[in-house]
Amino acid sequence: MIASTKTMMVAAALVMGGLSVSGCATKKYVNTQVGAVNERVSAHDTQIGELDKTSKEALDRAIAAGKLAEGKFQYALVLSDDSVKFPVNAANLSPEAEQRLGEFAEKLKADNKNVYLEIQGHTDNSGSKEYNDELGEKRAETVRKFLSQHGVALNRMSTISYGQDAPVAPNETREGRAQNRRVVVMVLS
Known part of the structure; x- marks a missing residue:
């Protein structure tokens, strides 16, 4: 019984050690994924900024054309x-x-x-x-x-x-x- 308790404790320690090691691997994986997502968000932010600029220029041209049409x-x-x-x-x-x-x-x-x-x-x-x-x-x-x-x-x-x-x-x-x-x-x- 003492031997089986020791065996169970060793097994439990091994399982806990395995879980803590896999937890580090999961954390690294998550950090990698978050980094990739952040890069995509930054790229989208840049594209949105460019689209905002383009749409403002188009709006300015449309306003000028509207003024022209009124004339x-x-x-x-x-x-x-x-x-x-x-x-x-x-x-x-x-x-x-x-x-x-x-x-x-x-x-x-x-x-x-x-x-x-x-x-x-x-x-x-x-x-x-x-x-x-x-x-x-x-x-x-x-x-x-x-x-x-x-x-x-x-x-x-x-x-x-x-x-x-x-x-x-x-x-x-x-x-x-x-x-x-x-x-x-x-x-x-």
């Missing part, structure tokens, strides 16, 4: 005729374009009307859609910067790029592509 169209200045064309893959203004924009800015200031300008950048279909969207934006921003330097308030202007998505002529001919490389300034009240 009443008055007239448009189109920079794409023979004397004022954008070169291929370029967003710089020609001297003729600068002259026309300078006259336009003076007219806006002289009329002293409460108007809003939507400056639309367009391209032909040469190159990728992404490249053309960027080029259209650069063209519109070039015009916006020029008008700002000539006294038109920045808060009265917005830019948008239509890239190659709104052609006014077929892109199959050189002349058609030249007409599609343009900036349109929409004047709204």
Whole structure:
């Protein structure tokens, strides 16, 4: 009986020792799993932050478009005729374009009307859609910067790029592509 009690005590000690060792292994496993979950949570937090930023930018664009929609169209200045064309893959203004924009800015200031300008950048279909969207934006921003330097308030202007998505002529001919490389300034009240 004493031998069996000793055997039981030894067995119990072995079982307890085994449980304590397995408890450490379980703790290590849990720590590993918690670490992996924390990494995923951090990654999701980063993605949510990026989505918040993107959604705010989209909301700002939508608000600007809403303000634009409220306005009443008055007239448009189109920079794409023979004397004022954008070169291929370029967003710089020609001297003729600068002259026309300078006259336009003076007219806006002289009329002293409460108007809003939507400056639309367009391209032909040469190159990728992404490249053309960027080029259209650069063209519109070039015009916006020029008008700002000539006294038109920045808060009265917005830019948008239509890239190659709104052609006014077929892109199959050189002349058609030249007409599609343009900036349109929409004047709204």
